[in-house]
Structure formats: structure tokens, C-alpha cells
Amino acid sequence: MSAPTYDLGKLHGGIRLESGKSAATRNSIQKMPLPAQLIIPITQHVGDPAHSIVTIGERVLKGQLIAEPGGSLSAPVHASSSGKVVAIEPWPVSRRYGANAPCIVIECDGEDRAIEPAVTQAAYDMLSADELLARILQGGIVGLGGAVFPTAQKLMQALTCDLKYLLLNGVECEPYISCDDMLMREYAREVLGGARILMHALQLDVCYIVVESDKPLALQSLGEQLAELGDKRIVLKQVPTIYPSGGEDQLVQLVTNLEVPSGGLPTDVGCLVQNVGTASAIYDWIVHGKPLLSRVTTVTGDGVVNPMNVEARIGTLVGDIIRFAGGYTESAQQLIIGGPMTGKSMSTDLVPLVKASNCILVLSRAPSIGAKSPCIRCGDCAAVCPVQLLPQQLYWYSCADDEKKLRLHGLTDCIECGCCDLVCPSHIPLTAEFRVAKARIQEQADEKARAERARSRFEARNERIESEQRARDAELEQQRATAKRIGPAEIAAILQRKQQQQDKD
Amino acid sequence: MEFTRTEAPYLTPSVNVAGMMLQVLLALVPAALAHMWYFGPGILFNLVVAAVFCVAGEALMMHARGRDPMLALADYSALVTAALLAFAVPSLTPWWVTATGALFGVVVAKHLYGGIGFNLFNPAMAGYVVILVAFPLQMNLWVAPSMGDIDYISLSIAQTLVYTLTGNLPDTLTFDAVSRATPLDAMQTGLRDLQTYAEIRANPIMGDFGGRGWEWIGNFVAVGGFWLLIRKIIRWQIPTGVFLGLLVPAGIMYLADPSTHASPGFHLFSGATILCAFFIATDPVSAATSPKGRFLYGLGIGFLTFVMRRWGAYADGVAFAVLLMNMATPAIDYFTRPHIVGHPRGRRNQ
Structure with a gap:
């Protein structure tokens, strides 16, 4: 097996957190039996919402398309099992913002009958990049690391850039989460297969699979599969266990020592980052024709009986x-x-x-709310900030609502990783504060844009009224001139003619 | 089942302000013991007086500002101010002098600026400077350090207590009998009287480096300081800055003209250099806050201390240097913003 390598760029700050992962990784991945009912949100990605294409009462099969992409940045959704659509209604979902979202409710018939695959499976290396991307789009595949960006569009954007590396993100740096760890242990073949499909689609020759050092079994499993595969283009990289090295931009910086430009994408520095789960899902879809119908998730914490x-x-x-x-x-x-x-x-x-x-x-612990004391400017937050911001200053300016200073100090570069919260001796909810401040700045910008639009509309209206007035004035002037020229008798004749016309009407 | 909803992150910090302040207090214990060994129990009385008035001032101001006094008292910051003030004043200090400093520091320098987190000036140093100016006589009365002095006279615990409470020495003693010039004083007056450095150093109070007693207290302060560094309560930038800012110019001047300038060793171990570097300048509220800014801030304090010791009117310049640099912190912070990841290097984010 190829040994994982360390040759890493510098990442500022970060913290070593207690991992809390061991409880959920004692056993292998457990397959959950089919539930009686499935509640499938119509939109499960970031971007343009998808549209439902089923009707209430309709029977659907497992893998059948039930929602179509509704825009250029969108992804379809498939029925996760066979059954009857009983409702299409708003339902609470776990989105970051907003509460309820439209969902398709399917009463499962328990037979789990799959739809006939529409496309006959061809070897993926026979397909062109465009064909592959079109296939990936149909699979409803989105970034499974949590960002749920539609994968096909991400790849399309990447194709327009000068790419050097494909990075598979198996860092999973947040405490408690271990689904990627388990996936790499048990589905290493699928992960590597996905990597090869992505490399083929993007015409790339270098792929780094990046895994944190606290996942030796995942590394071992990947290493063994890689040795079997004998693909020299794929390299395993082990990174230190420091939160938040799994953030997309942080991962790029860690592995390549390149900084993703502020407001830019990893593709700006020649990197495409995909989660290992996404790679596995791509493999399942392209090679086995299985769309994204299930996922591995970690159920854990001290509030769960069997993590x-x-x-x-x-x-x-x-x-x-x-x-x-x-x-x-x-x-x-x-x-x-x-x-x-x-x-x-x-x-x-x-x-x-x-x-x-x-x-x-x-x-199990009751969250402590409102126990904050004033900031003493100790700077511990700045020491752990992976983007090298000064959260203590941002907090100060956020309290003062000083938009200019907030921008100057890089508020919009904050990745909301939460490191600063965790080291703050005054227990200030900094990340929440910054989220609010960002929203406020956005709102102000929107407000400004709205005001600008209203102003230009108002000016256009004034302009229009003025030009109409000018036209009317000119017409009147012309009429006066005509009247002067032709004399009273002619005018009387014209008036009479008009009178007759009105009478006729 | 209804769950409690909060905002991410959901893990709670393991540190708190009270814990940090307690560790600072703990780190001062060895130095306080050394202080008592050399200068008698005076510091203990000063500490009690300073603590009572700092806490009272804090409670009073919180009450006046319509807040719960316990909120402020629970973070022990008033006690840290008290401890630093107790180290700054001479071991023999009448209670009203210490009390004035404590009240000014907490009431004016801290709470009139908005309380902890909002004070522009270091409360302990602001209080100290006020009493230094208002009570010049009492603030210059340092007892001689014990050990080795032939005509050394020490005050008993009771006599020290009486002095602290009344400002009167026992009838048999005069101020001249118990007090000595501090090494810094002796150095400054000596140099001003055109004595050479070697001549001044011949005085037994000069000790090995920075004055008998002082140098050992300095060592124990440093022990506490290093402990705070290891515990990451303070960071290296400010102490390093203070030492470099003071010792580099002192070293250059000493090398250029050893007869009229004190050695860097003297500067390091006398007066409040070490205490300032680890405990006073590192007060996070009134210090610069960016890493580079903190180094510059320390550098400024060190350099100003050197200038004031050599050419100023007061023997030690630490307190003034700290207050001057406190004023400079907003500007320092503005000009030392770190490079934000993803922004072009070398160009300021405007």
C-alpha cells in the first residue's frame, strides 16, 4: 500500500477539539430498514429550487425522478423507495436558514421496487466530459460534505478553469461526525472509483485524498484498495487533526499552501475539492446506475442510547x-x-x-445562554482564527454597527467555523454575532441597491414628464404659429369641420 | 419532544475571565513572598488596603451604573488591579495613599470609561501615577532591603501596621533611619551628579545586577510570568517587546559609554521591568490586540521606560510608559492588522 504523506502548507490557528467520535465508530455502518413514510424535500441543494413533477395519488418507483431541476444551478430529486405520493406539503427541514419547505410525502409500499434504468450503462471512460457531467446532473448528486452544491455545476465551472489538482475531502474535522470515516473504511473502492471518474471528467492527473490523522482505519482501507488498484495518480495525504482543516478553502491551503482568494473559489488556484461521500455517490450512479437515494449519517452524542x-x-x-x-x-x-x-x-x-x-x-447538556461578560480583548480568538481575522475587533465594530470598519477587518471573509466562540473567556457568541452582522451588511447593500433603483426610476420619470411637456409645448407653439399664419377665417372653417366630425361620431 | 434551540457552535468554552484573573493572582504569589522577605510585611497590608478599596470602588460603580455588582466582582479583575498596585507602592505606605490610587484606578480609569473591556488605561498604573504625583513624599519612602546592611533597621509587623494606619513611625525612628534610596533612584541621582557608573555600583544596595532584593523579587516575578506564558494566559509578544525595547537601547548606550549609562542587566532587574513585562503591560484590555501590534506596544513601553529612567524626572518610567502606550493602542491596532487569508499580500485591505 502507498504510505500517506505529509507535506503541508501552513494553516493559521485552528483548535484541537476532543473528537467524541469513538462511540459511533465501534460498529460498522448499520442499514436502517425502510420506514413507512418518506418525506422528501423538493429542494435539497443550494441554488435554484427544483420543481415537483408528481401528483398526489401517483405511484412512484424507487429511483424515479420526482422533482426536476428548476434552473441553471439546480439538482433533481428521486424517490428513495417505491410507494404512493400522499401529499405535497410544507414540512420542517434542517436548513440553515428558513423553517418549512415543500416536501413530497411518499407512503412506502414496502416492496422497494426499483425503476428500470433509463440509460444503458456504458463504461465511463468511453464518455466525454460533457456526457459525464450530464449523467452526474441526472443522478441528483450534490456535495455531501454539508454544502450540497450541485456537483455537476461545480464540475462545469471547474472545466472553465486551469485545474491542477483534484482534492477529495476526507478530513471530517468537526467533533462527533464520523460518517465519512466509516464510508472510507467500508466503501474505499467506491471512493477511489469516484475519484477516477472525476479525474477522467476533468482531465486531471493528480488527485489527493486528504484524511485527518485520527482516522487510521480509513487510511488503511483506502491504502489497501489503492494498492490493489495500482493507480499512481491518486495520492493519500494525512493531515493533522485540527479543526477546521476540512473547510474547503482551509483544505486547499493546507495541502497546496495556496490561499483561495477572498470571495473566490478553490478553482481560482487550480483545485477542485469534493467530499469523499460525493465521490462514492458519483461512482454508484455512473457505474451502477444507483442515484443518490440514501446516505450514511452519524447518530451520536450523549443523548442517544446507541451511537x-x-x-x-x-x-x-x-x-x-x-x-x-x-x-x-x-x-x-x-x-x-x-x-x-x-x-x-x-x-x-x-x-x-x-x-x-x-x-x-x-x-444532554443544557446550552448556556446569555452568560456572556464584556470582551477583555485577550486576543485568543485571533490566535485560533483560520482566516487570520481579529474577531475581537470585529465584535467591537459589530456592536458599534460600523459597516466600513467591519469590511476593512474582513467580516465577509469569516467562515463561521466557531473557533473563536470556543476559546472566548467572556463566552461571547461571536459567530452568531458575525452571522447577524453579515446579514445586516447584506441588507444595507440591498437597501442601497433598492434606493439606487428607485432613484433612477424617479429620474427617468422626471425626464419623461419633461420631454412630454417639451413636446406639448412645441406642438402648441406650432399650432399658434399656424393660427397666426392662416388667419381667423380659416380657423373658423377648421373648427366647423371638427364640429361636424364630432357630430358624426 | 421539544428541544432547546441555540446558535452554533454548541460546545462551550472551557475558559473564563475569572479563571484567567485567578491564575494571574496565583502567579504573583511567589513574588509577593519574596517581597515580604526583603521588604517586610508591608506589601501584605498594602494588598489588603488596595483590595478593599478596589472591590468597594467596583461594587459602588456597578451599583451607580445600575448593574449587578456581583457581575463585576465575580471576574476578580478588581483584585488583579489591587495586587499590581500593591506591588507598585513602597512597602511602607499609609493606607489613604494606597486607597486613593485604588479608587482612582477603579472608579475613574476603569468604570468611568465603561468598566472592564472598555478602559483605555491600565487601572493600576493610572491609580499609581496619580498617587505618585499627589503624594511624592510617601511614594519615595522605600525601606532598605534586609540582609547585609550593617546599620539596617527593620520594622516589626506591629510597627508596619501602625505606619500603614497612621503614617507615623515609632518615636525612636526617623524616616532617614529606615529608608534608603532605591537602586534606580541612586543610579539616576548618581549619574546626574556626574558620578561614574562604577562608582554608583559600589553602593551595597546595588546588589549583583539591579539592586539587593529587587533582583530576587524580579526572579520570582519571572517565574510567575513564565507560568502564565505556559498556561497561555499571556502571550509572548508583549513581554518580548518590553524586554527588547528596554534592553537593546540600554545595551547600545552602555557599550558606547559604560561610565554614564547603566548596564542592561541593571535595567532588567531593577524597578518594575519584569513585573511590567509579564503582568502590567499584558493587561489585555488596555494593550494593543493584534499579535504584531502587541509586540510594537511592548517595544514602545520598553523604550519609553529606558528614556524616562535615563533622562526623566522620576526614577522609574514604567507606569508612564504604559499609560503613554495605552493611548497609542488604537493607532497601533489600526496599522498592524494581520494579513487576512485570501487577500492580496503586501497591500493593506482598504
Whole structure:
């Protein structure tokens, strides 16, 4: 097997967090039985919303397309199992912003009958890049690291850039989450296969699979498969276990020592980053014709009886998954979809598992709210900031609502990783503060744009009125001139003619 | 089941302000013991007086500002101010002098600026400078360090307490009998009287480097300081800056003309250099906040201290240097913003 290598760029800050991953990685991935009902959000990606193409009462098969992409940046959704569409209605989902979203509710018939694959499977290396991308788009594949950016569009954008590296992200740096770890252990062949498909589509010769050092079994499994495969273009890279080295831009910096430009993409520095789960999903779709119908998710935390990694259908209720994992402990207090650093806190477990859900975390401790004291400017936040911001200054200017200074100090470069919160001796919720400040700045910018539009509309209207006035004046002037020229008798004749015309009408 | 909803991240910090302040206090214990060994129990009385008035001032101001006094007292920052003030004043100091400094520091320098986190000036140093100017006589009365002095007279614990409470020495003693010029004083007056450095150093109070007693207290302060560094309560930039800012110019001048300039060793171990580098200048609230800025801030304090010791009116310039650099922190912070990842290098993010 090829040994993983260390030759890493510098990443500023970050913290070593207690991993909390061992509880869920003791056993292999458990397959969750088919639930009675699936609640499938119509839109499960970032970008333009998809449109439902099924009607209530319609029977659908497993793998059947139920929602079509609704724009240039969009992805389709498939039925995760066979059954009857019983409702299309808003349902609470685990999105970062906003509450309810339209979902297709399918009552499963338990037969799990799959649809006939529409496309006959051809070897992927016979396909051109365009054909491959079109196929990936049809598979409903989105970034499974949590960002759920439609993969096909990400690849399309990458094709327009001068690419050097494909990076597969198996870092999974947030505590508690272990679904990628387990996936790499058990589906190393699929991950590597996905890497090769991506390299073929992008015409790339270098692929780094980047894994954090706390996942020796994943590295071993990948290494063994890689040795079997004998593909010299794929290199395993082990990175130190430091949060947040799994952030896309951070990963690029760590591996290549290149900084992704502010407001830019990794492709600007020649890198395309894909999550290992996404690679595996691409392999399943392109080689086996299996669209993205299920995912591995980590069910863990001290609020869950049997922490484990579960492979469940998209649309399964989170509450059902937790029941499958033994249910809640008595002390369960908080439900988080995603990791403990960037996840979304939910008030109910009646939310469906979506493509983005990499972790279901139940914590027993009551979150402390409002226990903050004034900032003492100790600078510990600046020491851990991976983007090298000065959170203490940002906080100061955020309190003062000083937009200019906030921009100057790089508020928009904040990746909201939450490191600063965790080292703050004053317990200030800095990340939440910055999220609000960002939204406020955005709002102000929108407001400004609106005002600008209104102003130009108003000016255009004034201009129009003026020019109409000028035209009327000119006409009147002309009429006067005509009247002067032709004399009163002629005018009387014209008036009479007009009178007759009106009478006729 | 209804779950509690909060904002990410959901892990809680393991540190808090009170814990940091307590560690700072703890780090001062060895130095305080050394201080008592050389200069008698005076510092203990000063500490009690300073603590009582700092805490009272803090509670009073919090009450006046319509806040819960316990909120401020629970972070122990008033006690840190008290401890630094107790180290700054002479071991024999009447209580009202210390109390004035404590109240000015906490009430004016801290709370009138908005309380912890908002004070522009280091409260302990602001208080110290006020009493240094207002009570020049009392603030220059340093007892001689014990050990080795032939005509050394020490005050008993009771006599020290009486002095602290009343400002009166026992009838049999005069100020001249118990007090000595501090090494810094002796150095400054000696150089001003055109004595050579070697002549001044011949005085037994000069000790090995920075004055008998002082140098050992300095060592114990440094022990606490290094402990804080290891615990990451303070970071290396400010202490390094202070030492370099003071010792480099001192070293250059000493090499250029050893007869009229004190050695860097003297500067390092006398007065409040080490205390300043690890405990005073590192007060995060009033210091610069960016890493590079902190180094510059320390450098400025060190350099100004050197200038004031050599050419100023007061023997030690630490307090003034700190306050002057406090004023410069907003500008320092503005000009030392670190490179933000992803922005073009070399060009300021405007």
C-alpha cells in the first residue's frame, strides 16, 4: 500500500477539539430498514429550487425522478423507495436558514421496487466530459460534505478553469461526525472509483485524498484498495487533526499552501475539492446506475442510547433514525443536525434526513445562554482564527454597527467555523454575532441597491414628464404659429369641420 | 419532544475571565513572598488596603451604573488591579495613599470609561501615577532591603501596621533611619551628579545586577510570568517587546559609554521591568490586540521606560510608559492588522 504523506502548507490557528467520535465508530455502518413514510424535500441543494413533477395519488418507483431541476444551478430529486405520493406539503427541514419547505410525502409500499434504468450503462471512460457531467446532473448528486452544491455545476465551472489538482475531502474535522470515516473504511473502492471518474471528467492527473490523522482505519482501507488498484495518480495525504482543516478553502491551503482568494473559489488556484461521500455517490450512479437515494449519517452524542453510523434513505424522519439507534437517553436536551460547531439546532425531530445531513447529534447538556461578560480583548480568538481575522475587533465594530470598519477587518471573509466562540473567556457568541452582522451588511447593500433603483426610476420619470411637456409645448407653439399664419377665417372653417366630425361620431 | 434551540457552535468554552484573573493572582504569589522577605510585611497590608478599596470602588460603580455588582466582582479583575498596585507602592505606605490610587484606578480609569473591556488605561498604573504625583513624599519612602546592611533597621509587623494606619513611625525612628534610596533612584541621582557608573555600583544596595532584593523579587516575578506564558494566559509578544525595547537601547548606550549609562542587566532587574513585562503591560484590555501590534506596544513601553529612567524626572518610567502606550493602542491596532487569508499580500485591505 502507498504510505500517506505529509507535506503541508501552513494553516493559521485552528483548535484541537476532543473528537467524541469513538462511540459511533465501534460498529460498522448499520442499514436502517425502510420506514413507512418518506418525506422528501423538493429542494435539497443550494441554488435554484427544483420543481415537483408528481401528483398526489401517483405511484412512484424507487429511483424515479420526482422533482426536476428548476434552473441553471439546480439538482433533481428521486424517490428513495417505491410507494404512493400522499401529499405535497410544507414540512420542517434542517436548513440553515428558513423553517418549512415543500416536501413530497411518499407512503412506502414496502416492496422497494426499483425503476428500470433509463440509460444503458456504458463504461465511463468511453464518455466525454460533457456526457459525464450530464449523467452526474441526472443522478441528483450534490456535495455531501454539508454544502450540497450541485456537483455537476461545480464540475462545469471547474472545466472553465486551469485545474491542477483534484482534492477529495476526507478530513471530517468537526467533533462527533464520523460518517465519512466509516464510508472510507467500508466503501474505499467506491471512493477511489469516484475519484477516477472525476479525474477522467476533468482531465486531471493528480488527485489527493486528504484524511485527518485520527482516522487510521480509513487510511488503511483506502491504502489497501489503492494498492490493489495500482493507480499512481491518486495520492493519500494525512493531515493533522485540527479543526477546521476540512473547510474547503482551509483544505486547499493546507495541502497546496495556496490561499483561495477572498470571495473566490478553490478553482481560482487550480483545485477542485469534493467530499469523499460525493465521490462514492458519483461512482454508484455512473457505474451502477444507483442515484443518490440514501446516505450514511452519524447518530451520536450523549443523548442517544446507541451511537452509530446509519445508512438511511433520504426522507427518513430523524426521529425514526434516532429510535433505530436505541432512542433518546433521559437527559437528551438538544437536537442538532450537523456537527457541534456548525450544525443547525432543531426544535423537533420530525424533520427528514436530507442529502446534506451528515450527522444527527443529541446532546444532554443544557446550552448556556446569555452568560456572556464584556470582551477583555485577550486576543485568543485571533490566535485560533483560520482566516487570520481579529474577531475581537470585529465584535467591537459589530456592536458599534460600523459597516466600513467591519469590511476593512474582513467580516465577509469569516467562515463561521466557531473557533473563536470556543476559546472566548467572556463566552461571547461571536459567530452568531458575525452571522447577524453579515446579514445586516447584506441588507444595507440591498437597501442601497433598492434606493439606487428607485432613484433612477424617479429620474427617468422626471425626464419623461419633461420631454412630454417639451413636446406639448412645441406642438402648441406650432399650432399658434399656424393660427397666426392662416388667419381667423380659416380657423373658423377648421373648427366647423371638427364640429361636424364630432357630430358624426 | 421539544428541544432547546441555540446558535452554533454548541460546545462551550472551557475558559473564563475569572479563571484567567485567578491564575494571574496565583502567579504573583511567589513574588509577593519574596517581597515580604526583603521588604517586610508591608506589601501584605498594602494588598489588603488596595483590595478593599478596589472591590468597594467596583461594587459602588456597578451599583451607580445600575448593574449587578456581583457581575463585576465575580471576574476578580478588581483584585488583579489591587495586587499590581500593591506591588507598585513602597512597602511602607499609609493606607489613604494606597486607597486613593485604588479608587482612582477603579472608579475613574476603569468604570468611568465603561468598566472592564472598555478602559483605555491600565487601572493600576493610572491609580499609581496619580498617587505618585499627589503624594511624592510617601511614594519615595522605600525601606532598605534586609540582609547585609550593617546599620539596617527593620520594622516589626506591629510597627508596619501602625505606619500603614497612621503614617507615623515609632518615636525612636526617623524616616532617614529606615529608608534608603532605591537602586534606580541612586543610579539616576548618581549619574546626574556626574558620578561614574562604577562608582554608583559600589553602593551595597546595588546588589549583583539591579539592586539587593529587587533582583530576587524580579526572579520570582519571572517565574510567575513564565507560568502564565505556559498556561497561555499571556502571550509572548508583549513581554518580548518590553524586554527588547528596554534592553537593546540600554545595551547600545552602555557599550558606547559604560561610565554614564547603566548596564542592561541593571535595567532588567531593577524597578518594575519584569513585573511590567509579564503582568502590567499584558493587561489585555488596555494593550494593543493584534499579535504584531502587541509586540510594537511592548517595544514602545520598553523604550519609553529606558528614556524616562535615563533622562526623566522620576526614577522609574514604567507606569508612564504604559499609560503613554495605552493611548497609542488604537493607532497601533489600526496599522498592524494581520494579513487576512485570501487577500492580496503586501497591500493593506482598504
